[in-house]
Amino acid sequence: MERHQVPLYVGALAVGGLLGWAAPGVGPGLEHAINPVLAALLFVTFLQVPAAELVRSMKAGRFLAATLVVNFVVVPLVVAAMFAFLPDDQAVRVGVLLVLLAPCIDYVIVFSGLAGGSSERLLAATPLLLIAQMILLPGYLFLFMGSELADVVEIGPFVEAFVILIVIPLALAWLTQAWAARRPAGQKAADAAGTAMVPLMCATLLAVVASQVPKLGNGNSLSDVATVLPFYVAFLVVMAFAGLAVARLFRLGARDGRAIVFTGATRNSLVVLPLALALPDKLAVAAVVVVTQTLVEVIGMVIYVRAVPRLIPLTD
Template sequence: MERHQVAIYLAAMAAGGLLGVLAPGAGPGLEHAINPVLGALLFVTFLQVPAAELVRSLRDGRFLGAALVVNFVVVPLVVAAMFVFLPADQAVRVGVLLVLLCPCVDYVIVFCGLAGGSRHRLLAATPLLLVAQMLLLPAFLYVFLGSGLADVVEAGPFLEAFLFLIVVPLALAWALQAWAARGGAGGRVSAAATTTMVPLMAATLLTVVASQVPEVGDSIADVAAVVPFYVAFLVVMAFAGKGVARLFRLGVPAARAVVFTGATRNSLVVLPLALALPEPLAVAAAVVVTQTLVEVLGMVVYVRLVPRLVPAARGV
């Protein structure tokens, strides 16, 4: 499954789209399944980050500095340049902001590894990136939306997402790591859990797409209008990520990891936030899911092009 995971993810999204079209009534039920499936996926992701490795990663100043700069300095500037050209619909704008301002923490590790990037560095930095984006996202939204932020976004869903999608999975993962360190049953359970990464990712993509296809409805024009922005973002961030990696004088694997973390966004984790928005802003969730569809296809291209953009022979 790991060798064919890209094809599996594409097939899962296609199946989700077909299910959403053929059984639109299942959408509300599938929405309730998003958080449990996503929580399980993040648990398995965190399980691959030993607590000791996380502590060591915090000492990798240059890589962490590059990852933070590309995600929380460069990306907001790129989004700001795009923001004035976005459709005027507030729901569309909120959806784009939610998804583009948050770095990915799940399948980016897979695609980074396929392109020869330092997936271990990126994996160890995942909890830090998650915490940073949850702390900074409200501030970024305030900058872009101004005083209207309070009418759009409530603090409750943010706190709930942080607790159930970050704190709980991370705590459970570290508890299982401690059990596994003693050997015996704990080690077997941990080993079995790590083999579920690809199926859980496929299940998450299928559930997300199937639940949101029926929601698009009359908003298809607004949703389609953001596709060029998502494509442009992928193009710009490929070169911006390389520039940041060069600035921090990173080696080739680390530089490729910076390119991937700058380009991939956290659509799966921010989707619950979009789903919690008031009814007039309901289309924001579909805007977020659309980014997932564009990005996964973009990652297939990235896997081939990033090694050429950051070649091993010449470094960065």
């Protein structure tokens, strides 16, 4: 399953889309299943995020600096350039901001590795990336939305989703890591949980897409979501060259440079999805906008795996 995870993810997305279109009545039931499945997936994902590696990641100074610059300086500037051209719908704008401003911490490592990037350095940097985005995301949202943010986001459900679906799974994952470091039973438990990563990802993608597709029955919603597709494609194209520029600015080698391109281009859609689902009903389209980015990104990453080695050859 690890070797074939990309086609499995694409298959889960396709099955979810067909199910949501052919049997829209299953949408509400599957929406109730999203949080439990997503919480389990995030626990397993965070289990792969080595808390103990945070100190080691600090020693790769230039790579870490490039990672932070591409994600928290360059990406917000690219999003700012796009923001004025986004549809006026607040739900669409919030969805785009949520997903594009949060760097990926999970399958970016897989895709970077497939392209010959320094996936081990990305893995070491993931704790810092996760902490940084959770701290900076509210500030970025306020910068882009201003006073509108208070009008469209109810803080209570937002905080509840963040605590239940992000803070608690993260804390449990790091406690499990500590247990695994001290006891063989803990290591066995962590290894067993790790084998569930791909099935849980497939289940989450299927449930999310199947539950959100029926919401596109409203013509306006479908048209708004279709409108953001070019922005997601443009983001992937721009970030390939922006990541290359950052890698050259920090004088990184080819493998590190490839990893920088991938971390700048991939976004944290599944981790921010709970926050989108916690928005008021009038902003329900935001979750669909987040999921749409996942669809575009998975296809984009298949292209990246072939294109990035040509963009940054090992002979550089």
